[in-house]
Amino acid sequence: MSKFSAILALVFLQGCAQKPYYGDLTYLGKLPSKLSEVSGIATFDQSRAWVLEDNGNKDIIYAINLEGKLVKEFKVKHAKNNDWEDLAKDKKGNLYIGDFGNNDNDRKNLTIYKLPNPNQEKGSSIPAEKIEFYYPQQKEFPPSKKELLFDAEAFFHWNDHLYIFTKDRSRPYLGKTLVYKVPDKKGTYEARLIGTLNLCNEQHHCSVTGADISKDGKTLALLGYGYLYLIRDFELEHLSFAKISRTYLKHETQMESICFLDDSTLLIADEQSQTKGRNLYSYKLD
Incomplete structure (x- = not known):
């Protein structure tokens, strides 16, 4: 190979080795291979x-x-991962697991597990209490295709209650998110419907896959694949009337996890999908 050809080859290889593009997200790190399907995230500090x-x-x-490096893990006692879809935390230090994934809309064992602050636990396991609930609007298991509204992948905690955002699987797609409320104490409850949101009519982008509320309670963040939805100037009991801003993150992967690191910074994680994802990102709010 001539010297000139070698230089051209080097230039070509350098062009092919450009850094990955993460749009408006800031890449923080690669999650370990054992965490290829992260579906929920929460942080206390x-x-x-x-x-x-x-x-x-x-x-x-x-x-x-x-x-993104693994530093600790706990086996959750008295709990089963039927379909864990999100994590939430309260100001007292408790952590909540949303076991309410319901792709086929046929589950009757919807559960939220309440755990003590894992940052303060020792050993290799952590206890859990069960908060069981049901949607009173669901009459059939599964319902008709046009009423497949009872899957959920997102929730947060505020003032002694947990707020659940359902994921629309209706056909044809309605773009409807139901917002339910349940107490944060051990027991069995009828979830109370407090509102309905319509983010848009594109199923891939408008189905809610993660949610959190800022520590000051002034901002709600909802996640879709490649899109962020922010709600400000709201009343939780009247979310149907809230104004929602939509931001394209310029990076479309299977994003299913979001939480506030502080009142103006979000952490986002995505699942592994072929050669993309399994990353931890941050996003700074305006």
Whole structure:
């Protein structure tokens, strides 16, 4: 190979080795291979986050640092991962697991597990209490295709209650998110419908896959694949009337996890999908 040809080859290889593009997200790190299906994230401080995986994975919660490295894990006692879809936390330090994934809309064992603060637990396991609930609007299991509105992948905690955002699987797609409320104490409850949101009519982008509320209670963040929905100036009991802003993140992967690191910074994680994802990102609000 001539010297000129070698230089051309080097230039070509350098062009092919450009850094991955993450749009408006800031890449923080690659999650370990054992966490390829992270579906929920929550954090109590700015040094680590807790994550979990969804259906088919272990009954374990994992702590990662803000570079995505695994630093701790707990087996959750008295709990089963039917379809864990999100994590939430309260100001008292409790952590909540949303076992309410319901792709086929046929589950009758919807559960939220309440755990003590995992940052303060020792050993290799952590206890859990059960909060069981049902949707009173669901009459059939499963309902008709046009009423497949009872899957859920997102929730947060505020003032002694948990707020659940359903994921629309209706056919044809309605773009409807139901917002339910249940108490945060052990027991069995009828979830109370407090509102309906219509984010848009594109199923891939408008189905809610994660949610959180800022620590000051002034901002709600909802996640879709590649899109962020922010709600401000709202009343939780009247979310149907809230104004929603939509932001394209310029990076479309299977994003299913979001939480506030502080009142103006979000952490986002995505699942592994072929050669993309399994990353931890941050996003700064305006």
